[in-house]
Amino acid sequence: MRVLLVSANREQLPSPVVPLGVLSVAAAVRARHEVRVVDLCFEDEPHAAVHAAIDDFDPEVIGVGLRNLHSNAYDGCEMLLATYGALVAAIRAKSRAVIVLGGAGFSLQPTRLVELLGADHGVVGEGERAFARLVDALAAGETPPRLLHGEASLASPTGEIRLLRTSQIRSDLDLLAAPARDLVDPRYYAFDGTDNVQTKRGCAFSCAYCDYPDLEGRKVRVRSPAAIADEVAGRAKIPGITHAFFVDSVFNVPPGHALAVCEELIARGSPLPWVCYGSPVAFDDKLVAAMARAGCQGVEIGSDSGTETMLKRLRKPFTLADVVRTRELFVEHGILDAHTFVLGAMDETVEEARETLAFVDRLDPDIAVFIVFMEDRESHTISRAKHRAALLAMLAEEAPKRPGWVVPELGVRFGAKLTKLVLRQKLRGPSWLHLARRRRASVVAAE
Numbered sequence: 352m353r354v355l356l357v358s359a360n361r362e363q364l365p366s367p368v369v370p371l372g373v374l375s376v377a378a379a380v381r382a383r384h385e386v387r388v389v390d391l392c393f394e395d396e397p398h399a400a401v402h403a404a405i406d407d408f409d410p411e412v413i414g415v416g417l418r419n420l421h422s423n424a425y426d427g428c429e430m431l432l433a434t435y436g437a438l439v440a441a442i443r444a445k446s447r448a449v450i451v452l453g454g455a456g457f458s459l460q461p462t463r464l465v466e467l468l469g470a471d472h473g474v475v476g477e478g479e480r481a482f483a484r485l486v487d488a489l490a491a492g493e494t495p496p497r498l499l500h501g502e503a504s505l506a507s508p509t510g511e512i513r514l515l516r517t518s519q520i521r522s523d524l525d526l527l528a529a530p531a532r533d534l535v536d537p538r539y540y541a542f543d544g545t546d547n548v549q550t551k552r553g554c555a556f557s558c559a560y561c562d563y564p565d566l567e568g569r570k571v572r573v574r575s576p577a578a579i580a581d582e583v584a585g586r587a588k589i590p591g592i593t594h595a596f597f598v599d600s601v602f603n604v605p606p607g608h609a610l611a612v613c614e615e616l617i618a619r620g621s622p623l624p625w626v627c628y629g630s631p632v633a634f635d636d637k638l639v640a641a642m643a644r645a646g647c648q649g650v651e652i653g654s655d656s657g658t659e660t661m662l663k664r665l666r667k668p669f670t671l672a673d674v675v676r677t678r679e680l681f682v683e684h685g686i687l688d689a690h691t692f693v694l695g696a697m698d699e700t701v702e703e704a705r706e707t708l709a710f711v712d713r714l715d716p717d718i719a720v721f722i723v724f725m726e727d728r729e730s731h732t733i734s735r736a737k738h739r740a741a742l743l744a745m746l747a748e749e750a751p752k753r754p755g756w757v758v759p760e761l762g763v764r765f766g767a768k769l770t771k772l773v774l775r776q777k778l779r780g781p782s783w784l785h786l787a788r789r790r791r792a793s794v795v796a797a798e
């Protein structure tokens with residue numbers, strides 16, 4: 352069949368991100384079907400771009416990738432949903448193709464969005480095998496169900512990987528085709544040189560508010576460390592690519608896999624500087640030293656709260672002492688750190704949240720990012736923090752006074768100005784690294 356994949360994401364903050372999900376789905380489907388990709392990120396006229404592709408290709412299936420439900424402003428989904436609705440309507444007006452929705456944003460609210468946006472089908476969770484099955488079924492003239500579930504999707508009846516037993520064979524992720532990066536718009540790399548690589552899927556923890564295990568599964572499935580390092584070494588050879596972002600929910604768990612990835616990277620001469628997400632639960636000297644040698648420049652750490660009470664309520668698998676130790680290890684090994692704190696979850700009050708601010712003052716990380724809690728999943732009650740307005744008012748007053756504090760929602764040390772700076776100064780790598788580097792240098796100079 353002729354399959355057109357549309358990456359609907361146009362967000363440019365904190366940077367434009369290569370649509371790894373859509374490219375992974377494209378790679379999985381093009382073995383048996385003819386596939387094209389239209390990426391709307393840099394298009395001035397997104398509907399015209401999709402119409403042109405429809406005119407040229409006459410697709411029979413159109414898959415629309417919805418990565419984000421909200422922007423970095425964290426101010427609700429309404430605006431983006433209206434944009435997606437208009438996009439699906441524009442596709443319908445031009446084509447009789449079967450419309451299939453997918454992507455992380457879609458997967459958080461699948462039953463609502465398939466209806467609201469008027470799509471024929473939706474794929475919940477990971478798309479490679481489920482979307483391929485769907486297209487095969489359509490090609491065979493079958494009538495597939497409206498919603499299909501990716502292998503690791505929690506919403507699937509068993510919550511398990513159903514096609515392959517990973518313990519008996521190579522990791523099922525190693526069997527997937529590599530993302531179709533030959534279809535990437537080069538403007539992503541022109542922006543800040545960052546490419547994205549995935550080393551595993553899934554997170555085995557159950558932090559109260561987190562939707563990552565819902566999207567990727569609670570069973571952690573790792574890729575072969577050698578294959579990952581080969582991929583990074585291969586990306587390093589592409590002109591313009593200067594950094595890698597490991598997009599795993601948590602890079603350092605399981606620590607044995609993270610260490611093995613680092614060792615393979617070191618064996619290849621640490622081909623690219625990189626950043627990742629980490630959890631304070633499992634950093635030790637050996638791993639952080641290996642990360643530094645393997646090219647790690649910065650880690651975004653989900654520290655989440657500065658009080659033991661909130662860490663427990665959020666079911667975080669670590670204590671404040673772990674957060675402090677993690678910071679010390681990163682300073683020792685010269686890796687920059689950005690700790691994220693989520694305020695207002697589970698009705699946390701302003702007074703309680705102030706304790707977190709006091710902890711952050713003591714911790715003094717290179718960067719502290721503050722987010723006011725929200726719940727986006729339809730399997731829970733979609734909601735915003737009860738004391739949201741008061742928490743934002745507190746952050747508006749406190750954050751600008753501290754040099755490393757970032758509040759995306761309020762535009763504090765974040766936003767279009769930062770993007771312009773990255774472009775003007777031709778900075779390479781994720782923008783927070785530059786902020787963090789400046790700050791660490793100024794702290795060292797003051798000592």
Ligand code: B12
Pocket residue numbers: 356360362363364365366367368369371372373375376414415416417418419420421422423451452453454455456458459474476477478479482545546547549562563566567596597598599600727
């Ligand atoms: C890494 C990451 C980032 C990095 C990206 C770095 C980089 N250079 O790539 C950074 C920090 C920059 C980032 C920023 C943002 N992110 Co982010 N990010 C992630 C994360 C952890 C992984 C994304 C990823 O690459 N996954 C790997 C790919 C292979 O998986 P995938 O995209 O989900 O694709 C699979 C399926 O979704 C599906 N699929 C995808 N497309 C399609 C299309 C079709 C047709 C089909 C059938 C299936 C399908 O199949 C794919 C393969 O299995 C996810 C959470 C998560 N664990 O999923 C959040 C996530 C995607 N981000 C999110 C958000 C909100 C943002 C921001 C708006 C705000 C922020 N700062 O967090 C910005 C926007 C950036 C932008 N320009 O769009 C949300 C989106 C949902 C929502 N609630 O809106 C998520 C889900 C996290 C969350 N719950 O908050 N992010």
Ligand code: SF4
Pocket residue numbers: 554555556557558561562563564600601630653
């Ligand atoms: S460790 Fe991180 S990714 Fe895993 S459930 Fe907790 S917050 Fe989510």
